[in-house]
Structure formats: C-alpha cells, structure tokens
Amino acid sequence: xxxxxxxxxxxxxxxxxxxxxxxxxxxxxxxxxxxxxxxxxxxxxxxxxxxxxxxxxxxxxxxxxxxxxxxxxxxxxxxxxxxxxxxxxxxxxxxxxxxxxxxxxxxxxxxxxxxxxxxxxxxxxxxxxxxxxxxxxxxxxxxxxxxxxxxxxxxxxxxxxxxxxxxxxxxxxxxxxxxxxxxxxxxxxxxxxxxxxxxxxxxxxxxxxxxxxxxxxxxxxxxxxxxxxxxxxxxxxxxxxxxxxxxxxxxxxxxxxxxxxxxxxxxxxxxxxxxxxxxxxxxxxxxxxx
Amino acid sequence: xxxxxxxxxxxxxxxxxxxxxxxxxxxxxxxxxxxxxxxxxxxxxxxxxxxxxxxxxxxxxxxxxxxxxxxxxxxxxxxxxxxxxxxxxxxxxxxxxxxxxxxxxxxxxxxxxxxxxxxxxxxxxxxxxxxxxxxxxxxxxxxxxxxxxxxxxxxxxxxxxxxxxxxxxxxxxxxxxxxxxxxxxxxxxxxxxxxxxxxxxxxxxxxxxxxxxxxxxxxxxxxxxxxxxxxxxxxxxxxxxxxxxxxxxxxxxxxxxxxxxxxxxxxxxxxxxxxxxxxxxxxxxxxxxxxxxxxxxx
Numbered sequence: 001x002x003x004x005x006x007x008x009x010x011x012x013x014x015x016x017x018x019x020x021x022x023x024x025x026x027x028x029x030x031x032x033x034x035x036x037x038x039x040x041x042x043x044x045x046x047x048x049x050x051x052x053x054x055x056x057x058x059x060x061x062x063x064x065x066x067x068x069x070x071x072x073x074x075x076x077x078x079x080x081x082x083x084x085x086x087x088x089x090x091x092x093x094x095x096x097x098x099x100x101x102x103x104x105x106x107x108x109x110x111x112x113x114x115x116x117x118x119x120x121x122x123x124x125x126x127x128x129x130x131x132x133x134x135x136x137x138x139x140x141x142x143x144x145x146x147x148x149x150x151x152x153x154x155x156x157x158x159x160x161x162x163x164x165x166x167x168x169x170x171x172x173x174x175x176x177x178x179x180x181x182x183x184x185x186x187x188x189x190x191x192x193x194x195x196x197x198x199x200x201x202x203x204x205x206x207x208x209x210x211x212x213x214x215x216x217x218x219x220x221x222x223x224x225x226x227x228x229x230x231x232x233x234x235x236x237x238x239x240x241x242x243x244x245x246x247x248x249x250x251x252x253x254x255x256x257x258x259x260x261x262x263x264x265x266x267x268x269x270x271x272x273x274x275x276x277x278x279x280x281x282x283x284x285x286x287x288x289x290x
Numbered sequence: 291x292x293x294x295x296x297x298x299x300x301x302x303x304x305x306x307x308x309x310x311x312x313x314x315x316x317x318x319x320x321x322x323x324x325x326x327x328x329x330x331x332x333x334x335x336x337x338x339x340x341x342x343x344x345x346x347x348x349x350x351x352x353x354x355x356x357x358x359x360x361x362x363x364x365x366x367x368x369x370x371x372x373x374x375x376x377x378x379x380x381x382x383x384x385x386x387x388x389x390x391x392x393x394x395x396x397x398x399x400x401x402x403x404x405x406x407x408x409x410x411x412x413x414x415x416x417x418x419x420x421x422x423x424x425x426x427x428x429x430x431x432x433x434x435x436x437x438x439x440x441x442x443x444x445x446x447x448x449x450x451x452x453x454x455x456x457x458x459x460x461x462x463x464x465x466x467x468x469x470x471x472x473x474x475x476x477x478x479x480x481x482x483x484x485x486x487x488x489x490x491x492x493x494x495x496x497x498x499x500x501x502x503x504x505x506x507x508x509x510x511x512x513x514x515x516x517x518x519x520x521x522x523x524x525x526x527x528x529x530x531x532x533x534x535x536x537x538x539x540x541x542x543x544x545x546x547x548x549x550x551x552x553x554x555x556x557x558x559x560x561x562x563x564x565x566x567x568x569x570x571x572x573x574x575x576x577x578x579x580x581x582x583x584x585x586x587x588x
Contacts, residue, residue, distance in 0.1 A: 007491075011395050018386065019397060022404035022459060024433065025423045029415075040422050042429035090310040097307035109307075111577060116318050118513075118573045120520035122541045123566045126548045127321035127328070130335060130555050137341055161317030164310055193303065222412035224523040229549055240414045244527055247418050255422070262418060266411040273410035 033263050038256030052260035060246065061254075067234045069261050072242035075152075076221060076265075079238050082156045084217035087163050091212055095171035096197050100180070110172065117165040121225050128158050129229045150232040159226055163219050167212050174208045175201070211276050218272045239265045322566070329560035335553035350560035360561060362535055363543035367519060370454060370539060375518035378458035380510055383465025384503070387473055388495075390466070402466075409463030417527025420456040421445070424528075445529055449536045453525045460524060461517070465510050472506035473499070512576040516569055540565050 032038040033052055035045035056069045098106065132148040139146040148154035178201055186196040202209065224240045231237050234245070243265065246258055332346045333339055354360050386405065390398055408416070424430045426443035435441050444452050476499070484494050522541040525531070531538035531546065538546075540561065548558035 008394065011389065011392050012397070014385075014389055015395055015397050015401050018389070018401045019404055020433075022401070022408050022462075024429060025419050025459065026404070026407070028423055028429050029419050040425055040427040042432060090313065093306040094310040097303050097305075101301075101303040103301070103304045109311075112314075114577060115570065115573050116314060118516050118569065118576070119318070119322075119566065120522075120541065120562075120569060122520075122522055122544055123325065123562045123569075124318055124321050126544065126555065126559055126562060127325040128317065129549065130328070130333070131321060131324060133335070134341065157313070158317045161313040164314055165318075168310065194306075218410075222414070224412075224414050224527075225545075229545075240412055243414045243418055247421065247527070248530075258418065262415045266415050269410050269412055270407055273406070277406075 029259050029262060032255050033259035035256060038259065040253075040255060052256040053264070055257050056261065056264075061249075063234045063245075069239075069242065069246075069257070071235060072237050072239040073264070075236060076238040076240070078152055079155060079159070079227070080217045080220040082152065083159050083163065083220040084213045086156065086160045087167055087216040088209060088213045090160070090164060091167040091171045092202070092209060094168055095175040096194070098168070098172050099175040100183075100193070100197060110169075113165040113168050116162075117169065121162070124158075124162065125225050125229050128226075132230070149230055150236055152236075155227055155230045158230070159220050159223060160216075162226070163216050166219070167216055170215070171208070171212060175205060178204055214272045214276055218269045222269055325559045325563060328556050329563050331556045332554075333556040335548060335555050337553075346556075350557045351564075353557065354561055354564070359535065359538075359543060360540075363538050363540040366450065366535075366537060367539045367541075369450060370457065370521070370525075371515055371518045374454040374457035375461070375514040376511060378454065379462045379465045379514050379518075380507065382458060382462045383510070384469050384507070386462065386466040387469035388499070390470060391473060405463045405466055408459055409461065413460075413523040414527055416456075416460055417524045420452075420459075420524070421528045424452045424456065446533055449529055449533060453528060453537050456524065456528060457518060457521060461514060464517075465514060468506060468510050469503060472503045476502050509576070509579060512572055512579065516572050516576070519565075519569065519572075 028042045031042070031044060034048045034050070035043070036047060036049045036051065037045070038052070056073075058068060059065060060067050060069065098109075129149070132154060136146055136148060180201075182200045182204070183193075183196040186200045187193060191199065222240060223238075224244070227238045227241045228244070231241060234242075237245070239261070243258060243262060246261075247253065327343070329350055330345050330347060331343050332349070333343065386401075389395070390402060422428050424444050426441060431439075431441045431444065480498055481494060484498060489497070520541065521539065522545070525537055525539055526542055526545070529537045531542040544558045544562045544565075547561070548555045
C-alpha cells in the first residue's frame with residue numbers, strides 16, 4: 001500500500017505542475033482585464049471593474065480617428081461569417097460529389113487536400129499579396145477599377161480556399177459514413193439524385209454541417225497572417241490584426257483594455273471548440289487513421 | 291439508379307466539386323506556381339521592378355547560400371522545431387495522455403481544460419499573453435524568482451528558450467488528444483493479464499503501451515514537426531523575431547524580406563520555395579505512413 005500512496009502523491013504533484021504550467025499564463029490575462037490599475041505585473045486586483053470592457057466604444061490613441069475596438073470585432077464577424085458560409089456551401093456540394101460518385105482522380109484529389117492542408121501559410125500568403133497588387137495594377141492600366149487588397153472579399157476568397165482542404169477532409173469521412181439507403185428510397189419515389197441528397201441526407205447530416213460551419217468560422221476568426229498582409233487600413237483590420245498593432249504601439253500600452261478585448265475575442269473560439277470537441281477528434285482521427 | 295452508380299450520362303455530380311477545386315487552384319496552386327516562377331526574377335513589391343518579370347536565373351538561390359540572415363533563420367527554426375515539437379510537445383503529450391488515464395486523481399478535468407484552452411484561443415492572444423507573461427515584470431519571472439532565480443527580461447536574455455517553452459504550452463494539446471485516442475484503443479485486459487503475471491508499471495509501459503502507441507507517436511512526430519516548422523503568428527507577436535534576429539524563424543525572415551523594406555519578393559519567395567520543398571518531403575513521408583497503416587489495418 002505504501003507504493004500506492006507514493007504513486008498517488010506523485011500523480012497529484014505532476015497534475016499540479018501541469019495545471020500551473022498551462023493555467024498560469026491565463027491568470028494575468030484574466031485579472032488584468034478586470035483590474036482598474038492593470039499593468040504587465042501580475043496582481044490580484046483590490047477592486048474589480050468592467051470599465052475595460054465598456055471602453056470598446058472609445059477611440060484608440062495612435063490610430064486614425066474613428067477606429068474603435070468594436071470596429072475590429074465587427075470586421076471579424078463580417079469576415080468570418082462570410083468565409084464560413086462560403087466554405088460550408090462549397091464543402092457540402094463537394095462532399096456530395098466525392099462520396100456519391102466515383103470518378104478518376106478521386107484518390108489523387110484527396111492526397112492533394114492533404115498537401116494543401118499541411119503547406120505553411122506564408123508560402124501562399126506572399127505570392128497572393130503580390131498577385132493581388134499586380135491584378136489591381138493591370139486593371140488600372142485598362143482604366144478598370146478592381147480592388148482586392150484591403151477589401152473583405154479579397155481576404156475571404158483566399159481564406160476560404162485555404163480552409164477548404166481541412167473541411168473537405170472532415171466532410172468526406174462524415175458523409176461517407178451516412179447511409180445511402182434513404183436516398184435510394186427517395187429516388188424510387190421520384191426525387192432526382194441531388195434533390196434526394198439535399199432533402200434526405202443533408203438534414204441527417206445537420207450536426208456535421210453545423211460543425212463544419214463553426215470550425216471554419218473560428219479558423220477564420222483567429223487567422224492572423226492573411227489579414228495582416230492583405231489589410232492596409234486600421235478601419236479594415238479584423239480583431240486579430242488589431243490586437244497585434246494595439247500591443248505593438250509605441251507609448252503606454254493599455255494592458256487593461258487589450259486584455260479585456262482579448263478575452264472577448266477568445267470567447268467564441270473556446271466555446272466552439274468545446275462544442276465541436278467530439279467532431280474535432282473525428283476530423284483528427286481522419287488525419288491519423290484514415 | 292442507385293446513388294453510388296451512374297445515372298445520367300452527363301457528369302453533373304462530378305461537376306459539383308468544381309467550384310471548390312477552382313478556388314483551391316486559384317488561391318493555393320497558382321500562387322505556389324507563381325512563386326516558383328518569380329523566384330527566378332528580381333521582382334520587388336514596389337517600384338519599377340514590381341510589374342516586370344526580369345529573369346535572373348539562379349541568382350536568388352545562390353544569394354541565399356551566402357546569406358548569414360537566412361542561415362540564422364534556419365538555425366532558429368531548427369532548434370525551435372526540435373525542442374518544442376519533438377522533445378516538448380510529443381513527450382509531454384504522451385505523458386499527459388497517460389496521466390489522464392490514471393484513476394483516482396483529482397483535478398484531471400481542470401488540467402485537461404487548461405491544456406485544451408491553450409490550444410484553441412486565437413494565436414494572437416497567445417502571443418500577447420506570453421509577450422507579457424515572459425517579460426521582466428511578468429508572472430513567469432515572479433514564479434522563477436520564487437525558485438531563487440534573479441528576475442530579468444527573459445525575452446531579451448533567453449528569447450529562443452522562451453519561444454520554445456511558449457510553443458510547447460501552445461501545441462501540446464494536439465499530441466495529448468492524439469495519444470489519448472491511441473491509448474483508448476488498447477484493450478484493458480492486456481494490462482490486467484500483465485498485472486496478473488507480475489509486470490511492473492515500467493514493464494507495462496515498456497512492453498505494452500509503448501509498442502502500441504509507437505505508430506501514433508510517429509504520425510504525431512511528422513505532423514507536429516510540419517506545424518511547428520510553419521509557425522509564424524505566435525512568435526511574431528511575442529518577439530517580432532528579435533532581439534537581433536535571435537527568434538527570427540524562416541517564416542518571419544521571408545515576411546520581413548518581402549512585405550517590409552527592402553521588398554525583395556523574388557528573393558524571399560526563393561527562400562519559402564526551399565522550405566516548402568522540405569515540408570513537401572515531410573508530407574509525402576506522412577502520407578506513406580498513413581498508407582502503410584491502412585494496409586495493415588491498424
């Protein structure tokens with residue numbers, strides 16, 4: 001029994017170290033967001049305040065007039081909702097094609113998705129910026145007005161393309177696992193193949209479709225490099241890029257406000273991942289034991 | 291007329307994947323090909339060299355071979371990947387997965403939550419937190435001084451060590467979840483039988499757990515190596531690559547060379563092409579491993 005006690009103590013000690021290592025960084029973020037005298041130093045505030053959260057409407061020093069932190073949240077919502085919706089739509093119709101038909105090159109496509117998914121973002125990001133700039137330049141030479149840099153659609157298009165390989169891999173496994181018998185029954189009753197898929201299988205797949213939307217949403221929500229290189233004006237920044245410039249600004253860093261903003265900004269990501277945990281394991285299993 | 295076999299002659303169903311394919315070709319494949327072409331030119335982001343393709347042969351690649359900054363970024367990326375992915379995340383993840391399976395431990399849920407949340411918060415927030423947490427006045431230093439270390443700005447004195455620790459914190463969850471799944475697939479009766487036969491805890495790990503998770507371990511190694519090698523955001527926000535290039539990963543090197551002065555796009559893209567080639571080798575290795583697993587049915 002003595003050995004058992006030793007294990008018990010060692011186990012708890014290890015667990016405590018794990019909690020300290022992974023939990024401690026959050027302590028400062030959390031307390032500084034509610035501390036009226038927030039600074040880089042960690043302390044438990046004598047008085048808790050919600051002022052830093054209320055300051056989301058106040059203009060930012062060092063940024064052009066009219067930019068308030070709320071602008072960035074709104075931009076993030078516009079970008080992420082458009083991206084997630086576009087990605088989900090394309091993923092569903094592609095999943096139909098991938099799982100209900102067999103055609104040449106299907107295996108090769110799935111391999112290509114893996115390669116695309118694992119390519120470092122910067123490899124694509126630098127060319128995209130320059131290509132955008134060139135397209136704008138060429139259009140200008142022909143007196144056309146095409147804007148891609150510093151626009152929402154310019155960002156949403158690239159971001160969607162880069163999220164697609166990930167969602168397609170999840171959807172392929174998910175839709176393949178759904179039974180085709182109901183669809184066949186609907187077709188016997190006179191539905192066309194696609195209608196049978198949309199009316200019969202899609203409702204069955206709703207939890208999976210919702211998860212795909214949510215995962216694309218948070219991926220776009222947290223994305224930093226693409227908006228960093230595409231957005232030029234502080235009015236167009238999403239929250240991720242906003243935090244970076246806010247933190248990097250010269251002069252006094254407004255720790256309390258940035259921390260409060262970071263907490264608000266992190267909230268959707270944490271909630272979605274907690275909801276999608278089960279499906280995430282499935283998507284990961286797809287990457288690990290296809 | 292079953293959904294699995296053909297109906298009409300015109301491939302409507304196949305066509306439905308086209309929109310997604312066009313997106314990926316236009317925004318992933320073409321930029322990569324464009325990058326290969328441009329790496330043989332002296333293109334710049336601004337000025338007269340921005341619109342014209344002026345081919346210079348292998349000049350960019352030869353210049354990379356003699357560029358001390360490029361070698362420095364390779365060295366930083368190498369140590370960053372080796373220590374934070376292979377030695378840090380993989381083994382800490384395995385340890386955590388085993389720890390989480392032990393019965394009778396209180397606080398497991400809290401620990402798992404802390405690990406998981408570190409992984410899912412936006413990367414910028416993680417960079418901001420750690421940029422302050424590891425600074426001279428930050429909590430990390432406070433804790434070290436409790437252990438008797440002199441307080442100092444670790445982001446200045448030990449920047450590479452700090453981004454490695456921060457990245458272990460950030461990414462361990464993936465390995466933990468992966469190994470938890472692998473461990474769950476090991477039936478309990480094997481352990482019970484070994485226990486009856488008098489195997490010690492170490493022996494059970496050495497002869498049962500380890501051989502059975504070694505495959506997952508390999509897959510984990512390759513994946514987290516690729517991901518860690520590609521890290522940009524967290525380190526960029528934490529240190530910006532500084533001080534004096536001590537944390538300048540190859541991703542940050544390429545970003546600064548192309549999108550900040552001197553705006554040498556052709557040169558920077560040449561460097562990312564080399565790295566992409568390296569990643570491609572790893573990805574192919576990974577896909578081969580997956581195929582083998584599929585065949586053996588593990």
